[in-house]
Amino acid sequence: MFTQTAHNVQNYKIEGRWRILFLVMTALLILPVLIILTLLIVRGGPAISWEFLTAFPIKGMTAGGVFPALLGTIYLVSLALVFSVPLGIAAAIYLSEYAPDNVMTRIINLAIINLAGVPSIVHALFGLGAFVIFMEFGTSILAASLTLAIMTLPVVIVATKESLQSVPQAFREACWSMGATRWQTIRRIVLPNAVSGILTGVILEVSRTAGETAPIMFTGAAFFLPFLPESVFDQTMALSLHLFVVATQVPNVPHDLPYGVALLLVAIVLLMNALSIGFRVRLRNKKKW
Amino acid sequence: MKETNQKASGAPPVLEINDLSIAYSGKTILRNATFDVQNNEIFGIIGPSGSGKTSFLKAVNRMDQLTPGMTTTGSIHFHGYDTATWRNLYSLRKRIGVVFPLPTGLPLSVYENVAFAPRISGVRQKVELDQIVEKCLRRAALWDEVKDRLTSLGSLLSGGQQQRLTIARALSQDPDLLMLDEFSIAVDPVTTMRIEDVLKQLKSEISIILVTNLVQQAERLADRTAFFLNGEVVEVGQTEDMFNGRAKDVRTTDYVEGRFG
Ligand SMILES: Nc1ncnc2c1ncn2[C@@H]1O[C@H](COP(=O)(O)OP(=O)(O)O)[C@@H](O)[C@H]1O
Ligand SMILES: [Mg+2]
Numbered sequence: 001m002f003t004q005t006a007h008n009v010q011n012y013k014i015e016g017r018w019r020i021l022f023l024v025m026t027a028l029l030i031l032p033v034l035i036i037l038t039l040l041i042v043r044g045g046p047a048i049s050w051e052f053l054t055a056f057p058i059k060g061m062t063a064g065g066v067f068p069a070l071l072g073t074i075y076l077v078s079l080a081l082v083f084s085v086p087l088g089i090a091a092a093i094y095l096s097e098y099a100p101d102n103v104m105t106r107i108i109n110l111a112i113i114n115l116a117g118v119p120s121i122v123h124a125l126f127g128l129g130a131f132v133i134f135m136e137f138g139t140s141i142l143a144a145s146l147t148l149a150i151m152t153l154p155v156v157i158v159a160t161k162e163s164l165q166s167v168p169q170a171f172r173e174a175c176w177s178m179g180a181t182r183w184q185t186i187r188r189i190v191l192p193n194a195v196s197g198i199l200t201g202v203i204l205e206v207s208r209t210a211g212e213t214a215p216i217m218f219t220g221a222a223f224f225l226p227f228l229p230e231s232v233f234d235q236t237m238a239l240s241l242h243l244f245v246v247a248t249q250v251p252n253v254p255h256d257l258p259y260g261v262a263l264l265l266v267a268i269v270l271l272m273n274a275l276s277i278g279f280r281v282r283l284r285n286k287k288k289w
Numbered sequence: 290m291k292e293t294n295q296k297a298s299g300a301p302p303v304l305e306i307n308d309l310s311i312a313y314s315g316k317t318i319l320r321n322a323t324f325d326v327q328n329n330e331i332f333g334i335i336g337p338s339g340s341g342k343t344s345f346l347k348a349v350n351r352m353d354q355l356t357p358g359m360t361t362t363g364s365i366h367f368h369g370y371d372t373a374t375w376r377n378l379y380s381l382r383k384r385i386g387v388v389f390p391l392p393t394g395l396p397l398s399v400y401e402n403v404a405f406a407p408r409i410s411g412v413r414q415k416v417e418l419d420q421i422v423e424k425c426l427r428r429a430a431l432w433d434e435v436k437d438r439l440t441s442l443g444s445l446l447s448g449g450q451q452q453r454l455t456i457a458r459a460l461s462q463d464p465d466l467l468m469l470d471e472f473s474i475a476v477d478p479v480t481t482m483r484i485e486d487v488l489k490q491l492k493s494e495i496s497i498i499l500v501t502n503l504v505q506q507a508e509r510l511a512d513r514t515a516f517f518l519n520g521e522v523v524e525v526g527q528t529e530d531m532f533n534g535r536a537k538d539v540r541t542t543d544y545v546e547g548r549f550g
Binding site: 100101168170171173174175176177178179180181184188189192193 | 406462
């Protein structure tokens with residue numbers, strides 16, 4: 001017969017306590033998210049309408065819609081991607097597939113990881129100095145997008161490198177031993193099997209970029225513009241900054257309005273995250289090894 | 290005898306290994322190896338694990354270039370040409386097929402696995418690719434089993450089939466030299482026998498280096514055999530001699546008779 005020692009019983013009790021502790025911690029973590037979401041939907045939901053999405057703000061931004069800000073965010077994010085994605089993927093391919101494993105490479109890798117941790121306000125000031133003033137782009141969509149691109153580049157690089165490195169080394173060695181060059185191996189085997197992972201990283205980047213305020217505040221986003229931008233050298237409104245403005249800078253804004261803007265922003269971000277989760281699931285189902 | 294014949298016909302042996310040493314980050318793991326591999330022979334390499342067999346194969350197709358920390362000294366001549374001065378290493382590797390211990394089906398269809406090497410060499414015509422794929426799969430004794438599922442993923446085949454797929458892939462390079470590294474590790478005995486038959490037939494067309502953890506496999510297939518032990522090439526000799534107690538070194542006899550491991 002099996003008999004429990006005092007030690008067994010003791011372990012069992014302690015195990016139970018740990019379980020509950022971790023459960024409570026998790027619940028505490030989820031709670032604020034739930035509260036925020038509920039609040040946004042309850043308070044912001046009524047503000048959202050077709051007019052809200054397609055009209056200009058009116059009456060000193062206390063009424064009307066957020067169309068120019070929504071469009072501006074799309075412009076900024078898209079243009080930032082145009083710069084950061086090709087550059088980031090190329091850099092990741094070099095670092096993961098070509099670079100020799102030496103001190104220099106390690107320093108670069110470390111620098112990239114640290115760059116990802118630099119506060120966005122620092123990127124903002126860099127963008128102001130480099131693009132707005134030095135390169136004379138002025139406060140413009142171009143300068144703001146470049147600033148966002150610089151800010152997101154490290155994350156694109158890290159995400160891409162990780163997906164490249166998840167492709168087993170044995171595949172590369174099999175290709176090389178057949179006389180394939182590095183590039184042939186990358187193009188035919190490594191990239192096709194990393195592309196879903198890269199896409200996931202890029203989409204997560206979009207959601208992060210869409211929410212940033214500091215980097216665009218000094219470089220290209222405007223409080224209010226009565227017209228849409230006509231070129232990349234114009235300023236633009238943006239959702240994130242607009243939220244800040246209607247929530248804190250404008251008097252007599254109806255209470256629902258900031259909640260509506262916030263809900264829209266969160267919805268965009270969540271949509272992007274859902275997309276990236278979708279890709280990840282597809283990736284898992286399509287695993288070829 | 291064989292050597293003099295070859296000298297007379299003017300064709301250099303497929304491999305001439307001269308005073309080859311291999312090191313990883315300065316630590317030598319194969320010392321002063323000197324021997325030849327003749328054309329159209331099966332050259333067996335036996336020895337306990339860690340004795341440097343795989344590293345030797347990597348040195349032959351110059352994978353040291355792609356392995357961080359790996360360095361070689363001495364020389365390897367392939368068909369009489371020094372591989373150290375071979376300018377285009379990709380073309381060298383194309384002439385040497387390699388089969389790894391664990392079958393590594395590329396994440397491609399059965400067809401594309403075999404068409405990979407021809408494709409990277411610039412073969413585009415569908416008809417030509419079809420021919421190569423069928424010929425190589427037949428030579429690897431796999432065609433009958435996969436001819437109806439050429440488009441399904443190579444990694445969905447059974448272990449034994451995948452190993453024959455990698456052999457077909459190696460043959461699709463149209464190599465002069467085929468190097469197999471403990472191919473039977475992940476393969477059932479029946480498939481092992483089938484692959485052994487394949488190798489016997491291939492011998493008339495190409496040279497084969499067979500690294501094996503099964504001494505009996507070397508006995509069955511190899512014309513000559515090398516015994517590697519802890520980074521030393523203890524001896525190279527006719528396989529019959531080694532397995533009939535006529536080995537030059539007592540350690541070889543001990544090993545083939547299973548007296549140490
Ligand atoms: N990439 C590598 N880096 C460092 N050491 C290695 C590497 N590959 C093999 N070695 C070492 O070299 C020695 C010989 O290994 P290997 O050639 O794989 O032997 P075998 O194939 O006979 O088992 C072993 O001690 C192994 O640990
Ligand atoms: Mg080995």
